[in-house]
Amino acid sequence: MSDQTLSDQTLSDQPTPRQVRLTINGKSYERQVEPRLNLADLLRHELRLTGTHVGCEHGVCGACSVIVDGVPARACLMLAVQADGAVVETVEGLAAADGSLHPLQAAFREHHGLQCGFCTSGMLMTLKALLQDSPDADEAAVRDAISGNICRCTGYQGIVDAALDAAAQMRGKA
Numbered sequence: 001m002s003d004q005t006l007s008d009q010t011l012s013d014q015p016t017p018r019q020v021r022l023t024i025n026g027k028s029y030e031r032q033v034e035p036r037l038n039l040a041d042l043l044r045h046e047l048r049l050t051g052t053h054v055g056c057e058h059g060v061c062g063a064c065s066v067i068v069d070g071v072p073a074r075a076c077l078m079l080a081v082q083a084d085g086a087v088v089e090t091v092e093g094l095a096a097a098d099g100s101l102h103p104l105q106a107a108f109r110e111h112h113g114l115q116c117g118f119c120t121s122g123m124l125m126t127l128k129a130l131l132q133d134s135p136d137a138d139e140a141a142v143r144d145a146i147s148g149n150i151c152r153c154t155g156y157q158g159i160v161d162a163a164l165d166a167a168a169q170m171r172g173k174a
């Protein structure tokens, strides 16, 4: 096979970029992406939404947790093309437009629910999804929800206290 034929074949083997449209934190985005690009890399590298962190890259640590169509999802395990048409929430959308913190964010600060902060965006999004579905979540439910989110710093107690406090505050406002 000639070099020319080889390079033609290599070029033709390149996956065709696909168009994706999605809504993230209320804003519409449209991009051409490689079919193999995962949602975490789309968020971080293409859209510069770097609040979503990437740790293990294989679905174990939970650092990349976001909410897709109301359901918590591992952004490292989801292809960007699978999110076509979806409504995605990331940590950047938690605070209000005026900068005031979401009750979960405020409670994390109050209860020392973070140290290095690497796991925090994933924790917050996992807990936001929990409290959306289960405003009355108790300690067992909180611990169960974050059982797929690994924190190497806090010992978890501050995170659990923060989640329960935020839940109580959100119920009070509701």
Ligand code: FES
Binding pocket: 053, 054, 055, 056, 057, 058, 059, 060, 061, 062, 063, 064, 065, 074, 075, 076, 077
């Ligand atoms: S980076 Fe996705 S679960 Fe760890």
Ligand code: FES
Binding pocket: 113, 114, 115, 116, 117, 118, 119, 120, 150, 151, 152, 153, 154
């Ligand atoms: S605060 Fe450091 S990993 Fe959780």
